[in-house]
Structure formats: structure tokens, C-alpha cells
Amino acid sequence: MSTDGSRRRDVTVADVAKAAQVSKAQAARALGNYGAVSDDVRERVLAAAEGLGYRPNELARSMNTGKSNTIGVVVGDIENPHFGLATRGITDTAKKSGYNVILINTDEERAAEVDAVQVLLDKRVDGLIVAPASSVETSHLKEVRDSGRPLVLLDRAAEGLDVETFAVDMGTISYESTKYLIEAGHRRIAFVSTVRTDGPYVAGMTLDSSQISDRLEGIRRAFEEEGLSQPIDLVRLNAGDADSIMRITRDLLKGPDAATAIIASDGLIALSVVEAIQESGLSIPSDVSLLMYDDFAWTRLTTPPLTVIAQPVYDMGMAAATALIRQIEGRKSSSPAGPPLEARLVRRGSVGSPKDVGVLSQAGG
Amino acid sequence: MSTDGSRRRDVTVADVAKAAQVSKAQAARALGNYGAVSDDVRERVLAAAEGLGYRPNELARSMNTGKSNTIGVVVGDIENPHFGLATRGITDTAKKSGYNVILINTDEERAAEVDAVQVLLDKRVDGLIVAPASSVETSHLKEVRDSGRPLVLLDRAAEGLDVETFAVDMGTISYESTKYLIEAGHRRIAFVSTVRTDGPYVAGMTLDSSQISDRLEGIRRAFEEEGLSQPIDLVRLNAGDADSIMRITRDLLKGPDAATAIIASDGLIALSVVEAIQESGLSIPSDVSLLMYDDFAWTRLTTPPLTVIAQPVYDMGMAAATALIRQIEGRKSSSPAGPPLEARLVRRGSVGSPKDVGVLSQAGG
DNA sequence: CCTAGGATTGAGACCGGACTCACATCGATT
């Protein structure tokens, strides 16, 4: 019952062994629950361990089992609710299988990501879940894969990298929702995203983000199918902080060729877009329609409630973690893809028909 | 230039040493940049390391330096933007000093927290940042402190635990904002929180959360100062999921003694409260005023924008991490408290005067 | 009563670095 006692160094198997009057090997066996140990010894060891407050050093254990029971998660920004929710899906799943999570933010910068991956590898995590900042420059991820360490991608694909990826099919949902806007009468549909590019958007341009490429492709396809062409002058990338997004929004809504609908690439963007619209004294959806990616709780509270593209973010995280752990623990990959991760258009009140078109087909369901 | 080569086991110092034709000790010195190494040896070793793609095993390194360069963060729920932001503050600060973060969610359950702390200790993290689920049952945290491992509390204090704590002074801001509501004419002020209790609220009751106790105390003080007494029948704890919060809200707004103002203890609660109010056909602030804790971006987008109590959440995380790292790296604690972490009442549009009172004193400013 | 074979047990190697210690080496001091 020496509840106090040792303060400095932690108790080791050797200490326990000594206290229990057995060899280190026997103590280790009793503690680790392997090998053959007599009842007498087991009891003595367990009692000694209890009394000394013994706790195994996971570092040492990891060192010679080669397993750290830790997975590394690399995302853009944990503050972004999208990643927050995905991370929750990951950590919940990980915990269930006895894994812990080391989290690193990259702010969507490749250099930070390269670094993060390196650090995690050095720490000998059992596997990695990465939301790649760039879908194009992926050499560092290739190295991970080549090193044989389990790797799974979240949210975005990486070009030429044959790795399990958990993301929704952006092309399809983008196509469908654009179609919905077109049917409501919109022709001037804007798209605002934060992906960085060197110059203004040009059709077919290679983008850093597979997600955004797919969305733009979906939009293009929807227009094309109607015999129309996508207004690429309304595609605004490089949207940065709140101010720049508001500036972009004001610009989009100005002049005779103003956008009649805006698709915000994520919740943060939508926030600033809505703010800019409100400041301009315009109203949603009578003056301009709005569609945003991700369904957050607050989107139901705005006036009007926002029409959104809901993504199964938590499930994505869960699926990614499940797949990674499967890779870590056993067979390569049983089923190539898990259950389908599908996005869904949630029609609320922020999409209507543009003013000068009248009600060709009623928006909303 | 053997970019491929070894696939199985990682390269170790011994391998590098052999390749560079020097002893393991010399290789380690050159690689670790310590001790005395001749230029010739250093060059050979570095070249060999480069060629072999040597990467130090941080696990092994940690084992005999006793430092893992990792800190453990234990929060209620990373999905909650409050913690998301705080965590960002922590990770940013940690990264700057070369630390990584292992994140564990507890869902505010003590058992999970005890577990989390244990796991992190076993993994030999250099220090811990905990947002304690309970301010009362803190024996597991006491043990951490007694074990000598650096520990810092976030968001909430823990009773009888003398540990650096980074949280805003809830009593003061609660007092001030209640005062503000009272001056606007409110007398029937409700308070809704998720803290779990055994029975309904009784004045002076011991709560699991120091935060909530302090807030209630602030409310009580404000009423008392006006010669009034706090309507404790309007204190609703144990608010659980969205449904239960909506039920509570409807109940608060019913009958002759209905609440004229509601204080929502966090953003998630506010979400459901607003939803319930909207569903009831009532409007804010003419029928009922609303005040919520935490200033999220979306609170500016509701109609009307919400009056909130803004907390320096990111700074809290940053301060906690800074203090922890200071503890880890050196002197115990130089300044008992860092820069003051103060909450601020942000007056937007959700607080007005109750109907039957008229405009005694105009709310807002 | 003696022995084969499984149950126990202890010594020590090993994981991959960090670091101690004793032993060179070498230019500089007197």
C-alpha cells in the first residue's frame, strides 16, 4: 500500500520483479499475460505491480513490437468544422480498436504536409490518414506508400497514387445540383473556392484539388447537357480570408451580367458570401440564390435556411479509419471500396428562380 | 542514389555506420550532431545516411532521452467548434516549439477521461492539457500532478487541484451580461446548460462544472444586486440532445410565467433553442431575447444576429500550450497567470426589452 | 523407483538510439 513512495523514475518490470522475488522474465510474462506462469508467481507479480503502481512504458513496448498503436492524421485545419467532424469519425473508430491519434494541421500547405508526414513516420505511427493539400504534387505520399506504411486518403484523391481514398463523388453531386439551379432558371452560376491557382480559371485547367476539379467538371457537364456553356468568368478561385471573399462576392453581383446564383465551396466561404450579400442590401433567394457545400446545423437558422450539399463527413472519417486499421492489422484490402459515400442535395430556402426569368420550374422540394 | 533498395526494416545508425565505415558511436555523433566528430567522418556519415534514406527512430530516441516531444490533449469533443478552435491554438503553439499533439475526446465522461489520461501517461507524453469533464472528481488529475508530469487545465478549473488553469472568468462576464438583461427589463431569465446533475437545480448546489457554477453565481449576484432574486425555476440543466433542448425551450416559453430571455450555455444549445423558438412562431427579440456563450461566425447571419459572449478560445489554447511547454522545458511557473483571458459581451440583435415592460432602458449599444 | 515430456523459470539477447569511458592522436607548450 505504498501509495506515495517513488516520485522520480517510474516503476519498471525489473522493480516489480524484485518486489515479487521473481526474475524479470517471469514478471514480464505475468504482466504481459503470455508464456507460462504459475498461479503463485502471477499473484505475487500482480500484487507487487499493483502495490508499486506499475504502468508499462508504451514507448519501450512499441520499440520492440514495432507497433505504436497510434495513427497519424493530417488535415488542413481542425478548426474547420468539416475536418472537426471527420476527425471525430476517425478518433471514435480508432479508439474502438485501441488506437490513438496524433493530429497535425497543414493549413493546406504542401510544405507543412511533407513535414507532417515525415514527423509521423519518424514517430513510427502504424498508419496515416491524410487529406492531401495537393492532388497533384504527391511525391511525399508516394514515398509513404512505397515504404510500406499503411496510408489512406481522406476527402481528396491524389493523382497517380493508388491508395484507398475516402471522399464523396463530387462530380455527380455537383452535376446534379447545378442541374437543379439551371432548372430553376439560373444561367449565371458562380463558383467560389479557396484553391490556389497561378492565374484566373481557364476551362480544363489543372487544379491542386481533385475535389474542386470534379466539382467544376460536374458544373460544366450540367451546362453542356442543356446545350449551354458554363460561365467560366464566374469561377472564382484563390478566395482567401473573409475580406477577400466578400470582395469577390460584391464583384460577382455587380453589373448587368451579375451572377444569379452562387455556389460556395465550403461553409467558411458561404459565411462571408452571405455576409456580403446582406451588406449589399440584396436578399436570398429573391435577388441571388445560394448553394453551399457541407450541411452544418446553423444553415437551418439563417433567413432563409440554406440549401446545401450534405456530405457524410463523419462516415468518411469512420470509413477511412476502418480501412486504415484493416490495412494495419491484416489483409491488404478486402473490398476495394467501402459502402458508398454519397453527397445529398438538401433543398431548403436559399435557392429560387432568378428575377428576370419568372417561375419556369419551381425550385424546392 | 539508392532510392529504392531496402523495403523491409528501416535503416538504423548501425547500417549507416557500416556504410560509412565508422563505428556506431561515431555515426550517432555525426547524425545527432553532438560530441566530437572529424569533418571527414561527418561527411562520410551524412552521405551514407542520405544514400540509405536514414531516418532516426523517434521512439528509440524518446526512450533514452525521456522526452517524446508530444503533448496529450484531452477535450470533451473536438467536433464542438469551441474545442476545435482551442485545439488549433494548442497545436499551433505546440508546433512552433517542436511538439506534436495526441488528441483524445471524452464526450465529457469522467471514465473516458480517466482512461485518456492513463493512456497518455503510458505513452509518456511530455505533458497534458485537460479540459476536465468534472471539476469535482479530480483524483486522476491529482495523480498526474503528483507523478510530476506537467499538467495544465483548459476551460475549467478543478477543485482542490493547484494547477495552472486557463479559462475566462465566467463569474464576472455572467454577472455583467445578466445585469445587461436585467437593465433591458428582463426578470424571467432562463439558463440552459448540458451539465448533468442528479436532480433539478437548487441554489448553491454543487455542480460538476466550475464553469457553470460560476455562471450561475454571476447570474445570482446580478439579481441580488438589484434587490431581486434569481428565478431558479428557469435554470435548466441536464439538457441533452437537440430534441431535449427544444423540449426544454418550449417549456420555458409556456404559461404566464414564461421566460422573457434565455441564456444558452453554448453554441450547440443555442442552435436548438433558436430552432424551437422559430418553430413556436415566436420571434427574437420581440417575443423572447437570447444570449449565447461563444461567438461563432454564423451568429452574425441569423435574423436577428445573436448577442453573444465572446471568449478568447484560441488564445486560451495558446496560453495553455505555452504554459505547459514552459513547465516541460524549465522553471516551474514564472508568472502565476498569463495575460488575462477575458470574455466580452457582443451586443448584436437578439436581446431586446420584454413586451410587457416597455422600453425602460434601451438594450443595445 | 526411474524417466520422458510438459510446465516453469532465469539469463541474456535485442529493438535503435544516446551517452560514458578509456584509449588514441596531435599540435602546442617549455
Added chain:
DNA sequence: AATCGATGTGAGTCCGGTCTCAATCCTAGG
């Protein structure tokens, strides 16, 4: 030229576990 202190260098230990291997104990079968 002999000596001294500052490098250089390699052998080997240690961190705290896991695990191999050979030795020892026991007990049932003959």
C-alpha cells in the same frame, strides 16, 4: 624532445520492455 590538454574514436552500457533458449521442476507412465 617530453608533456599536456583538446580532439577523435570505438567498445560497450543503458532505456524498459519482448522474447529466445537452455536449464530445472514435476508428475504421470512403465
